[in-house]
Amino acid sequence: MKHYAALYKNELLNEVIPFWENHSLDKEYGGYFTCLTPKGDVYDTDKFIWLQARQVWMFATLYQQVAQKQEWKEITKLGADFLENYGRDDHGDWYFSLNQKGQPLVQPYNIFSDCFAAMAFGKLYEIDPQEKYAEIAKTTFKHILKRQHHPKGKYDKSVPGTRPMQNFALPMILCNLSLELEPLLGSDKVSEVTDNVIDLVMNTFYDERTGFILENVSDTGKFVDSFEGRLLNPGHAIEAMWFIMNLGIRKNDNALINKAEQLLFQQLEHGWDEKYGGILYFMDCKGHPPQQLEHDQKLWWVHLETLVALAKTYTYNQNPKVAEWFKKVHDYTWSHFRDVENGGEWFGYLNREGKVHLNLKGGKWKGCFHVPRALLEVWKTLEKV
Amino acid sequence: MKHYAALYKNELLNEVIPFWENHSLDKEYGGYFTCLTPKGDVYDTDKFIWLQARQVWMFATLYQQVAQKQEWKEITKLGADFLENYGRDDHGDWYFSLNQKGQPLVQPYNIFSDCFAAMAFGKLYEIDPQEKYAEIAKTTFKHILKRQHHPKGKYDKSVPGTRPMQNFALPMILCNLSLELEPLLGSDKVSEVTDNVIDLVMNTFYDERTGFILENVSDTGKFVDSFEGRLLNPGHAIEAMWFIMNLGIRKNDNALINKAEQLLFQQLEHGWDEKYGGILYFMDCKGHPPQQLEHDQKLWWVHLETLVALAKTYTYNQNPKVAEWFKKVHDYTWSHFRDVENGGEWFGYLNREGKVHLNLKGGKWKGCFHVPRALLEVWKTLEKV
Numbered sequence: 001m002k003h004y005a006a007l008y009k010n011e012l013l014n015e016v017i018p019f020w021e022n023h024s025l026d027k028e029y030g031g032y033f034t035c036l037t038p039k040g041d042v043y044d045t046d047k048f049i050w051l052q053a054r055q056v057w058m059f060a061t062l063y064q065q066v067a068q069k070q071e072w073k074e075i076t077k078l079g080a081d082f083l084e085n086y087g088r089d090d091h092g093d094w095y096f097s098l099n100q101k102g103q104p105l106v107q108p109y110n111i112f113s114d115c116f117a118a119m120a121f122g123k124l125y126e127i128d129p130q131e132k133y134a135e136i137a138k139t140t141f142k143h144i145l146k147r148q149h150h151p152k153g154k155y156d157k158s159v160p161g162t163r164p165m166q167n168f169a170l171p172m173i174l175c176n177l178s179l180e181l182e183p184l185l186g187s188d189k190v191s192e193v194t195d196n197v198i199d200l201v202m203n204t205f206y207d208e209r210t211g212f213i214l215e216n217v218s219d220t221g222k223f224v225d226s227f228e229g230r231l232l233n234p235g236h237a238i239e240a241m242w243f244i245m246n247l248g249i250r251k252n253d254n255a256l257i258n259k260a261e262q263l264l265f266q267q268l269e270h271g272w273d274e275k276y277g278g279i280l281y282f283m284d285c286k287g288h289p290p291q292q293l294e295h296d297q298k299l300w301w302v303h304l305e306t307l308v309a310l311a312k313t314y315t316y317n318q319n320p321k322v323a324e325w326f327k328k329v330h331d332y333t334w335s336h337f338r339d340v341e342n343g344g345e346w347f348g349y350l351n352r353e354g355k356v357h358l359n360l361k362g363g364k365w366k367g368c369f370h371v372p373r374a375l376l377e378v379w380k381t382l383e384k385v
Numbered sequence: 386m387k388h389y390a391a392l393y394k395n396e397l398l399n400e401v402i403p404f405w406e407n408h409s410l411d412k413e414y415g416g417y418f419t420c421l422t423p424k425g426d427v428y429d430t431d432k433f434i435w436l437q438a439r440q441v442w443m444f445a446t447l448y449q450q451v452a453q454k455q456e457w458k459e460i461t462k463l464g465a466d467f468l469e470n471y472g473r474d475d476h477g478d479w480y481f482s483l484n485q486k487g488q489p490l491v492q493p494y495n496i497f498s499d500c501f502a503a504m505a506f507g508k509l510y511e512i513d514p515q516e517k518y519a520e521i522a523k524t525t526f527k528h529i530l531k532r533q534h535h536p537k538g539k540y541d542k543s544v545p546g547t548r549p550m551q552n553f554a555l556p557m558i559l560c561n562l563s564l565e566l567e568p569l570l571g572s573d574k575v576s577e578v579t580d581n582v583i584d585l586v587m588n589t590f591y592d593e594r595t596g597f598i599l600e601n602v603s604d605t606g607k608f609v610d611s612f613e614g615r616l617l618n619p620g621h622a623i624e625a626m627w628f629i630m631n632l633g634i635r636k637n638d639n640a641l642i643n644k645a646e647q648l649l650f651q652q653l654e655h656g657w658d659e660k661y662g663g664i665l666y667f668m669d670c671k672g673h674p675p676q677q678l679e680h681d682q683k684l685w686w687v688h689l690e691t692l693v694a695l696a697k698t699y700t701y702n703q704n705p706k707v708a709e710w711f712k713k714v715h716d717y718t719w720s721h722f723r724d725v726e727n728g729g730e731w732f733g734y735l736n737r738e739g740k741v742h743l744n745l746k747g748g749k750w751k752g753c754f755h756v757p758r759a760l761l762e763v764w765k766t767l768e769k770v
Contacts, residue, residue: 035673043673046611096542104544154539157481159489226431227749288420288428289743291750293734294678296742349678351736357681358674364612365676 001314001323004330005382011338012375017062019344019361020055020368025075029101031082034367038342038359045100049087051367053094053116056080058368060123065376073127080124083117084136092139111151114144115173122181134184141181144174145193164219165228168236171200175243179250194247201240202259211266212285213237227291232283234271235302238264242309242377245316261313261322268306268325276353277332279303297357298350300366303333304374311381318385346371386699386708389715390767396723397760402447404729404746405440405753410460414486416467419752423727423744430485434472436752438479438501441465443753445508450761458512465509468502469521477524496536499529500558507566519569526566530578533559549604550613553621556585560628564635579632586625587644596651597670598622612676617668619656620687623649627694627762630701646698646707653691653710661738662717664688682742683735685751688718689759696766703770722756731756 023040024032026047034051035044056079063072086102087094093108094117108114121137148170150156158165178185178193185193204221206213215231218224241264248257271279278298284290310326313319336354337346339361348366349358360366408425409417419436420429441464448457471487472479478493479502493499506522533555535541543550559582563575570578589606591598600616603609626649633642656664664687667680695711698704721739722731724746733751734743745751 043671044610044612095544099547103547105547107542107544109542155542157492157494157540159480159492162484162488162490225429227429286428289745289748291748293682293743297678358678360674363674363676 001311001326001382002385004311004326005379005385008375008379008382012372012379013066015343016345016372016375020058020372021071021075023344024055024362024368025078026082026100027078029082030085031079031098031100031102032368034362035364036345036360036362038339038344038347038361040344040361043360044363046105046364047082047098047100047102048364048367049083049094049096049098049113050110050116050365051362051369052079052083052087053113053120054367054369056083056120057116057123058372060120060127061373061376063127064123065380076124076127080120080133083120084132087117092143094140107155109152109155111144111147111170112173114140114147115170115177118144119177119180122184126183137181137184141177141185144170144177148174163224163226165216165224166204166219166221168201168205168213168215168233168240171197171205172236172240172243175201175240175247179243179246198244198247198256201244202256202263206263207285210285211263212270213240213263213267214285225286227284230284230286230288231290231292232267232271232285233281234267234279234283235281235299235305237267238271238279238302238309239305241267242305242312245309245312249316257316261317261319264309264313265321265325268329271302273298273352278336278350278352278354279306279329280352296352298336298352298354300333300337300346300348301370303329303337304370307333308374308377308381311378315381315385386696386711386767387770389696389711390764390770393760393764393767397757397764398451400728401730401757401760405443405757406456406460408729409440409747409753410463411467411485412463414467415463415470416483416485416487417464417753419747420749421730421745421747423724423729423732423746425729425746428745429748431490431749432467432483432485432487433749433752434468434479434481434483434498435495435501435750436747436754437464437468437472438498438505439752439754441468441505442501442508443757445505445512446758446761448512449508450765461509461512465505465518468505469517472502477528479525492540494537494540496529496532496555497558499525499532500555500562503529504562504565507569511568522566522569526562526570529555529559529562548609548611550601550609551589551604551606553586553590553598553600553618553625556582556590557621557625557628560586560625560632564628564631583629583632583641586629587641587648591648592670595670596648597655598625598648598652599670610671612669615669615671615673616675617652617656617670618666619652619664619668620666620684620690622652623656623664623687623694624690626652627690627697630694630697634701642701646702646704649694649698650706650710653714656687658683658737663721663735663737663739664691664714665737681737683721683737683739685718685722685731685733686755688714688722689755692718693759693762693766696763700766700770 031047033042059072059076094113095104096106096110118140121133125133174197178190182190216228241260244260279302282290282292282295314322345361347356351357418427444457444461479498480489481491481495503522503525506518510518563578567575601613626645629645663683667675667677669675699707730746732741736742
């Protein structure tokens with residue numbers, strides 16, 4: 001497994017990062033372009049807070065973990081200044097999107113904008129310890145915890161009382177975000193938050209009877225036989241497992257790490273498309289047609305997060321089954337998502353058969369994040385084997 | 386062209402309608418099941434107002450236009466009673482969905498629930514002239530006009546002022562709904578509403594320079610270079626053209642009908658997939674990747690509405706180009722969406738290559754509407770040739 005480290009490092013530093021350095025910087029208005037063609041041309045100039053914040057986090061992380069290059073710090077600040085100036089409404093909640101100049105387009109209906117903003121400013125504070133960055137990260141995190149049980153606020157369209165549900169995404173993100181912010185929040189606070197979200201992820205959303213991690217369960221943690229209740233998102237669940245492994249390592253909790261490995265395989269083996277290879281995007285736990293028309297597509301982040309989860313598991317236990325699955329997912333991912341013709345960032349969206357289906361390197365939901373983060377994580381993880 | 390009439394009639398009366406009669410009736414709680422497998426088994430019991438109302442409209446229309454069968458009237462009432470009892474909130478706005486028993490699940494954020502409810506009760510009043518049905522249709526229509534410039538109300542996530550946009554769907558639906566409700570609204574009111582929406586559809590949303598009908602334009606009717614502004618939905622635009630033709634016939638306005646034919650062909654020729662056949666679901670008017678991951682799929686309603694539009698055009702002018710395109714779309718539609726194995730209702734969702742992609746006859750967005758309405762419209766239209 002160790003030999004993969006150099007491959008992932010090379011792809012990160014010589015292909016993917018240069019693509020974003022060369023094509024994504026908006027030197028006129030600040031922030032980043034994320035809607036980029038395969039050659040790196042900008043096809044849309046809107047700025048989505050998820051992606052702005054994730055790119056800030058990514059370059060701050062490179063600066064911290066790879067090399068203290070001044071350019072990387074400047075790229076970090078290009079996005080951070082833009083976010084600081086334009087990203088929040090009067091309540092300090094983060095908009096969903098802005099236009100090129102930073103004027104707000106879409107209201108703060110989506111709490112994950114806040115999650116990625118907190119993650120960005122938390123990491124920025126580590127490489128540039130200005131108090132204002134810590135303040136933004138901490139205040140945003142406080143807002144997230146306050147909003148966590150009603151994250152959509154007035155934009156929530158469900159009628160209260162009829163079918164109260166809870167969603168997997170926020171507890172799952174909090175597993176990672178809390179750890180990311182540990183330098184700012186302190187160890188006790190992180191333990192308090194993560195004990196709760198670990199329990200949610202591993203007990204409430206995990207359905208022991210079927211072995212599936214459900215995307216939505218009732219307010220009391222029960223399976224609900226509806227479109228939302230039957231929904232599976234294998235990539236989402238697998239990504240959560242490497243967050244849980246990091247928490248298991250932090251707690252020195254071998255049982256938790258072992259359980260995460262078990263759940264990882266339950267989702268991966270079920271999500272793997274035996275016919276065409278790759279991992280399906282959405283499934284219905286009872287095998288009914290999902291409402292998501294894109295359910296059988298193959299998405300970049302699903303595969304990259306799976307590689308991270310498998311690399312972490314392998315480093316922990318050197319289980320040959322893990323190595324075997326790593327090779328299988330690696331082979332599919334590198335042969336289908338990489339852009340052999342143009343190099344640079346990878347493609348993101350394939351149809352079920354594995355053909356490129358959206359001819360883009362970045363868009364409204366794909367920016368400088370999953371590919372470089374996974375390349376970095378796998379490189380750094382397997383290097384230690 | 387006339388020979389198609391018998392084919393469409395037979396499919397309607399001997400395949401599609403029996404499927405819904407046999408499988409969709411919830412005799413326990415009222416209303417209809419719409420989530421049905423290829424053989425007609427119920428896989429989800431939630432009730433979506435769009436689809437409940439459309440099925441009421443469909444059976445009332447069959448009763449009115451095909452045969453005064455008592456069973457059809459009873460099926461109409463099964464849905465109408467359910468809607469009347471459970472469909473509205475305290476303000477008289479229509480929920481988006483209910484559970485099987487009629488308890489509300491999703492708030493009235495979607496004005497098209499109201500549009501289809503008005504259409505249902507308007508038609509019901511024609512076959513069963515109880516004052517309460519007229520009242521529901523008229524009140525609902527009034528609410529729609531009141532909400533038309535801010536249809537999403539508090540669920541609208543756009544920030545006011547930055548990029549004010551208007552959407553094509555409501556004016557387009559109003560073209561048809563006003564005509565449907567003419568017996569209740571009176572001729573003057575219909576002329577007033579439709580003059581305005583015809584102008585919107587044919588001048589504001591139609592972009593003369595490119596020949597495209599845009600899904601979204603600015604508040605002043607300008608093209609906006611953003612994901613929403615670049616969006617095309619050929620099926621939507623083509624469906625609007627047969628609504629416009631009906632209005633042209635009502636107004637005895639040949640220029641309007643001719644323009645509708647021209648716009649129909651501009652959308653159809655651009656939307657046709659030369660590689661695999663069929664009409665694409667979404668496109669970007671500049672050829673960029675759309676944000677809709679399902680953009681290249683082939684949807685039943687797109688093809689059926691196109692057949693209606695072409696049949697109407699042919700009856701009007703006997704243009705051989707129209708007959709040629711009718712045959713081309715007919716051949717694709719009948720050979721790809723019909724269920725040769727099980728008969729009954731047709732499939733709805735194909736992938737780009739034309740293979741069935743969601744193995745269902747009905748779901749959250751597909752009910753007893755586009756297939757039977759189009760079969761009826763084409764039959765009745767071509768019969769007159």
